[in-house]
Amino acid sequence: MCGFRPAGDEAGFSIQMYHNGEIRGNYYVNGSVDWFDYCDKDRMSITEIDAMVKELGHEGLINYWYNIPGDSFDGGLVKLSEDTDVLDMLVFVPDTRVINIFLEHVLACSQE
Numbered sequence: 038m039c040g041f042r043p044a045g046d047e048a049g050f051s052i053q054m055y056h057n058g059e060i061r062g063n064y065y066v067n068g069s070v071d072w073f074d075y076c077d078k079d080r081m082s083i084t085e086i087d088a089m090v091k092e093l094g095h096e097g098l099i100n101y102w103y104n105i106p107g108d109s110f111d112g113g114l115v116k117l118s119e120d121t122d123v124l125d126m127l128v129f130v131p132d133t134r135v136i137n138i139f140l141e142h143v144l145a146c147s148q149e
Contacts, residue, residue: 039052039089049130050078051134052136055068056090101117
């Protein structure tokens with residue numbers, strides 16, 4: 038997972054992870070924020086993000102969304118579901134050193 042990265046490292050960035058809330062329109066409400074610092078874009082994957090989410094105590098079906106700080110939240114969320122999505126997200130590093138990830142818990146619908 039994320040750990041120590043030397044200063045000035047082009048591959049280093051932080052993830053600001055929003056969880057325990059929900060996406061309502063243009064806002065993430067009723068949630069918490071945790072940071073994962075010193076992440077390495079060369080080692081980042083959807084498996085790595087899954088491990089972060091588990092470290093925060095979340096299980097079950099969860100959608101991951103991200104945006105880049107400074108971008109408009111309105112329409113600015115992009116879904117993360119596989120490693121190619123993570124690679125697309127990491128194009129913004131090192132221009133930005135912080136990426137916001139939002140967790141959306143998916144409720145399983147019961148069929149009658």
